[in-house]
Amino acid sequence: MELDLDLIAELLFGNSLTRLVLFPAVAALPLLFFPRSAQGAARGYALAVSLVELLLGVWYVAAHWGAGGSFTAVADPEVAWIPTFGIRYALVMDGISMPLVVLTVFLLPFVLLGSWVGVTRHWKGFAGSMLVLTTGILGTLLAWDLFLFYIFWEVMLVPMYLIIGIWGGERRVYAAVKFFLYTMAGSLLMLLAILWMAWQYAEVAGAWSFAYADLMQLGLPVGPQLWLFAAFFLAFAIKVPMFPFHTWLPDAHVEAPTGGSVILAGILLKLGTYGFLRFALPFFPQAVETFQPVLLALAVAGILYGALVAWVQVDMKKLVAYSSIAHLGFVMLGLFAVDQIAWEGALLQMVNHGLSTGALFLLVGMLYDRRHTKKFADFSGLAKVMPWFAFFLIFSALASVGLPGLNGFVGEFLILIGAYRAVGWWAVVATFGVVLAAVYLLKMLIETVWGPVEHEENRHLADLGLREIATLVPLAVLMLAIGVAPEPFLRPSRADLDRTLTAYQARLAEPAREVPGLRDVLPPGEEAAPEELPRAAALPADPVPGVPPVPAPDAVPAAAPSTATVNIADAAGVPEVNR
């Protein structure tokens, strides 16, 4: 394998996605050599790194902003990473991943600021874990090769495990292990599904590939689609988490430190919904169609269940955690409705939830830093003692409720309109979730913010300081901005969502297949003389028991796997990419 030094230099030092993804992890290395006592230095260093990362992210997105407020997909040059199996290092940012990437780099500094006093020991390790976690998140969002995607997906596990397990609350170890095992259990079956697809691709195309565009070209019979979708579904549904796979979430949220909760709710959960939108739905449309009633039922059940359980909570953090299940239920409803408007709403709602729930977790954390309790019973009348705190809590809660003029309303409204258009009554049932959200969040406000000050300890609580206000203001401004003028936030993703939906419907309209094959291959008899394929990365094909022989597997143009990206881009639902 020859090393192309120019290419590597361009990837590492140019304005590239690679730099954006790897910078936090590489910048975490010097932390190894910080003395153990230098808590403040490690903290400041991490914040500086996160600000640079924010700058890199904004710079990158701004440099590739298309005309008319749209965002066109951009890619890093591909590198053959594990040529034996046709595995490529390929990163692409398109209109679907861009908002989430921006959200990630935007939240990171606030996560660190929110942990400023809450994290009291091993700041070196905390900062390192956060930075490596950021690399994992960004890589997961940008990976354009399913093997690479899986690697980044798993890379996120260990730092999050450490963050919950080392810096968390009393039952932190239980929560950390539960989080780890749940996520791992789901994702390992997804790994098998990915391997199976890559092998099928090798069978029909003659060369290994894990590339997104190549696997999109793989047409599968309904039978395999069902179990493949089930494997992907399990991985993503646990991550979201969808009812009934949610039981790890309350534990993880309640025990995680503030920063951990913010990044968990704000970003990690979105990777599950992102996975559905990017992989599970476009890959297996027939399976989605088959399972749609069940999927919608689970999404709506999540909305109502999350809201009802949130209602009876007596702990602020637990309430916000259960509200996440309800809010992500809305996102899932929008995704499974398979409708352009619903998808736009779902994508926006992912960002919204990151902002408003992130802010709520930060606020609960700030209160906890002062009083070391999160129970309603310990608070009342905080508006009198901490007016700034009360203002931001009310503001974020209303954004979360979906008050018109704030961001939550736009997302939920679009999801409900789109879902009603596509699946009718499911949306009507889900609307009760909006009502319930008002009930439980207003209950939290009544118990904590309003009323007389009943506890002596609370009379002298300090209001938010400058650092804390500075942490919250940007989030609040964004919530307001999205609420007042959502169009600029919707437009960049519209084209790519549309393309994904068109591809989904095109695949759905294809006649059912008996055996796996490539989607753009003519039936046998109509093609030109079969060519002998160069099997560069091909394993010798072993005859496989149980899989019927594939007709004319060699009927692909010889170079299909590597150059297919461009000419079949539209049909595959893969954006054309500027390189």
Add this chain to the structure above:
Amino acid sequence: MTQADVWSLAPEIVLTGAGILILLLEAFTPSLRRAFTALAALSTLVAAWAAVAWVPEGLSFGGIVEHSPVTLAFTLVVLLSAFLGLVASGGYLRREGILTGEYHALFLWAAAGMLFMLRATELLTVFVALETLSLALYALCAFHRKVRVGTEAAIKYFLMGAFASAFVLYGIALLYGETGTTALAGIGEALALGEVSLLAGLGVLLLVAGFGFKMSLVPFHAWSPDAYQGAPSPFVAFLSVAPKVASALVLLRVLTASAEAAGFDVGQVVAALAVLSMVVGNLLALVQRDIKRMLAYSGIAHMGYLLIAMATMTPGSYHAVLVYLLAYALMNAGAFAVVAVLYARTGEQHLISELSGWGYRFPWLGAALAVCMLSLGGLPPTVGFIGKYVVFIHAVQNGDLWLAVVGVLTSIVGVFYYLRIVYTLYMRPEEHAPVGVPRDLWGGTAAVLAAVAILLLGVLPGALLDWLWRGAAGAAGF
């Protein structure tokens, strides 16, 4: 015997010669003892170089000894394991006051026996090599004479090993009786020709069982937890890997030879052994409180994953097995090197709970152990994940999807007990300050080397996989 024949044994000659030299030095100039470990480790490197550069490709000694890209790769894995084991031994031997020439000589001779065994294409040669390496290993198991469990471990290992040898010998006899040859290629041809007789089938099964003992597969695993617990820790870094590497190649050869046999599918037996090993190994590892016993059961489970790749024999099997063994060699060597340093008191217990909070006290050793654990658990970006990947994709590709599913489910169980080590290191308050844990540069070096290699090969496995793949493709003709 021609000159080329002699050259073809260069790696074995280097190792054996270095062992003899160290014994002579021990007898005549014991003051040089401090240099023995370095000398022995150096000789493994020279042997590796000899294997790469000096040995002519092809068969020698009239077709008994083979040198091919596959045997070269297995040879290098054995030597890597020997090198890391020896480096890890340096500080340990000094600390325990058992720094002698015999340890190093036996160590090198065991390695020589393994190289000889994995290169043999004829069953009696395999048997002679097996005995050579086994005798050296038995002696090394009991090397720490002051530790009583060490002797117990050696006796258990010896008794079980004697059984295994008998199995192997009986299997050879049966196969010879039915096919008239002890050469594996000849046996393969004879089996492919006609209906397989019951006795020949029994012979193959006995061989599988015999090497199953050496690889500690369920149900032939009972010796390994006891042996690992009692034997010197840095030596276990070698014992838990290298004999399995050599045996795996012999097993691959036996399975390849019997793969063509009409009306006889030994693959089913292999698949059953794989499932048993994965399930039993992982479940028993879950309840261990002694880290060495836990690693022993984890090793049993890992050999189960390895067998997934042998259930259906293709050239890809060689590739998958090689990658997996290389990963396994690195992670086990790293883990046992850390164990050798941290459990410095000469005792019989290596309780996991003793590590509580030590991740902060020993940042480098703790991190190395954590990396090894995550790699054993198969998490990316470590080489352990790459190993699992090649094994699973081999299963998927050959219609053994159910084996891969079992592997996936059991490795979730595995993650639980590997994480417990990480948890103990970093998430529990320190229970007691280490008593007499010295600064051990030897052990630390071995552990950190292994951890760095685990991460490096996990992130950039491309060149390695490619090289091994091209090597394994050569095995197709075998």
